[in-house]
Amino acid sequence: MTLPIRVVLFSEVNSKLGAPFLDMLHGHPLVDLVAVVTSPVGRLCDYFTADAEQVDLEQRGNALGVPVLRPHKVNAPEFVQQIKDLEPDYLIVGNFQRILKDDLLATPKVTSVNFHPSALPRYAGLAPFYWMVRNGETDGAVTAIEIAPGIDTGAILTQHRTPLTGRETALELRTIQERANVLMLLDLIPQLVTGSYRRIPQDHSERTYFSRPTEDDYRLDFAHSAHKVACHIRAGYRSPGAFTDAPGGDRVTILSADDTAPAGVPLEPPGTVRHLPHGLFVACRDGWLRLLTVELADNEVPAQAHPTLADGTVLAATVLQLA
Structure with a gap:
């Protein structure tokens, strides 16, 4: 050649x-x-x-x-x-x-x-x-x-x-x-x-x-395991971001999380949000997931700053419980 x-x-x-x-x-x-x-x-x-x-x-x-x-x-x-x-x-x-x-x-x-x-x-x-x-x-x-x-x-x-x-x-x-x-x-x-x-x-x-992810592929479901939800959040980072629905239909885009579970805190129904001394947590099927950052006014901010994520809020968890 x-x-x-x-x-x-x-x-x-x-x-x-x-x-x-x-x-x-x-x-x-x-x-x-x-x-x-x-x-x-x-x-x-x-x-x-x-x-x-x-x-x-x-x-x-x-x-x-x-x-x-x-x-x-x-x-x-x-x-x-x-x-x-x-x-x-x-x-x-x-x-x-x-x-x-x-x-x-x-x-x-x-x-x-x-x-x-x-x-x-x-x-x-x-x-x-x-x-x-x-x-x-x-x-x-x-x-x-x-x-x-x-x-x-x-x-x-x-x-x-x-x-x-x-x-x-x-x-x-x-x-x-x-x-x-x-x-x-x-x-x-x-x-x-x-x-x-x-x-x-x-x-x-x-x-x-x-195929190319659709909008619905970015929708979170806390009835899955904490590991699966954490992977889903990382897959969405940062645009468009993985999101969930709060009561009333408000969309919450979660940008980062980790599976550091709070010690001694009983697990609640999937999607339940709790403000604890060591962070903001959401319940998944098998454990707590700590939410670190969210999207707010096009900025990445600490999850605690999101007004929709009040203590006791229940986010979407729609799939059947998995074996």
Whole structure:
């Protein structure tokens, strides 16, 4: 293969993964980054809209002198021809939330590679960081796969493990995955240049798939175990945040909690709030959960400051008691 390899990067315009991918591919001596394909004007990836620090791939690409393409329809024949005319060796996809169809995938001379934030074949689909935290995972990874028909089904080219504590928030896990994916791209580039990577078929008997969380997925239910509720709260942090309903229908968004149980305090019905000398607690199915911070007027504040969380308030607990 003629050096350097010609690459087209696909990523969302405000992606915290796409930004370092753009910088690395542009600056790498073995890569000629011939274009960046990003979101249509006016469209943002909601993973990042609440972040304090924002990125703009179009602005970044323009500053580096890399052509930036923002098609309305990425699989339209005229756009596919535009990519084909660039004569790429590889399409590199990192956090691009539209499906590339066969005609577009046929444009690179070698293949197309997608960087996915999970240990495929587990946690295929959207927002794996949310579902992994909600499920209390301690065994994480990021995976580079060859793009194939279906969602996250292609052969594995490489995979980097990311051991977890099981106490990360979704935001913390997303950041861990972004950094791991950048390092994985750095390791993979020489293999793309030489074609020395191996294709390892996924074992689809081990596949799990998750879709984008809906609003109802962020709704808390204190009839679950304290551990499960704590994981649910960490998965929601910080935007939009896991929430519950107080009497009267007021929404309370809980941002952090821990399962430090108060000693000698009898357990009450799930959802019961108690102000104790060592904190504010809510009863779950099997124990007390200490509420640490909540959302109030768009700020993260101590849970005791929320006017709805009065002593004796009963929050939603609707599921059947679990064995």
